[in-house]
C-alpha cells in the first residue's frame with residue numbers, strides 16, 4: 001500500500017521525442033489520474049501501449065457514465081483502441097483504470113495485456129479488484145519475463161528490465177524482506193527509440209523508508225547498470241521516499 005505517496009503530475013505531460021527521418025516521433029503522455037499512474041506511449045507508426053491505468057475512474061467514470069482521463073486522452077488523439085497494456089504491479093492505483101478500459105473495449109481484439117502473472121502472487125492476495133482485472137484481461141493476459149521485448153514499430157521497442165526482483169543480465173534481488181513487497185516486485189521497462197531511452201519502473205523500491213515507517217528492499221540500484229543512462233525518468237513510486245535511490249542516478 002502506498003498512502004504516503006505524493007500526488008503525481010498535475011498535468012498531461014506531452015513529449016514528442018526521438019525525432020527520426022521522415023519526422024516520425026515517439027510520443028509519451030503522463031496522464032493526470034490523481035494519486036496513481038498511467039502513461040501512454042505511442043510509437044512512430046502508431047502502436048499504442050498504456051503502462052498502468054490509474055485508480056478507479058481513470059479509464060471510465062462510472063458515476064458520470066463517461067470516459068475518464070485516460071479514455072478522454074485516447075479520444076483527443078483519435079485512438080479508438082490501443083494495441084497493448086502493461087500492469088507494473090497489483091495495486092489499485094495502477095490496475096483499476098485498466099480494468100475499466102478493458103471492460104469498455106478500449107483494446108484491440110488481438111491486443112496483449114502484460115503483467116507478471118500469478119507468481120509471485122499479489123501481496124494482498126487475489127482480492128476482488130485483482131480478480132476483476134484478471135477477468136477483464138481474459139485471454140489477452142500475458143506473463144512478461146525479464147528480457148522480453150515489445151515491438152512498438154518503426155524501430156521503437158520496450159524491454160522488460162526488472163520483474164519481481166529479477167534483473168535482466170543481472171542478479172535477482174530477494175524482495176521478501178520488503179515491507180512494501182508489491183512495490184518491490186514491480187515490473188520495470190526501458191523504452192528505446194533511436195538514441196532515446198525512457199524508464200518506467202512502476203512503484204519499484206530503492207531501499208528507502210516510507211513516511212509510515214515501512215522499510216523497503218533496494219531493487220533500483222542493482223538494476224541501474226542494466227538500465228544505463230536514460231533521457232526521461234518517470235519517478236518510481238510517484239516520487240515516494242521509498243524510491244529513486246541515490247545509486248539509481
Ligand SMILES: [Zn+2]
Pocket residue numbers: 002036037091093094203237238
Ligand atoms: Zn502506485
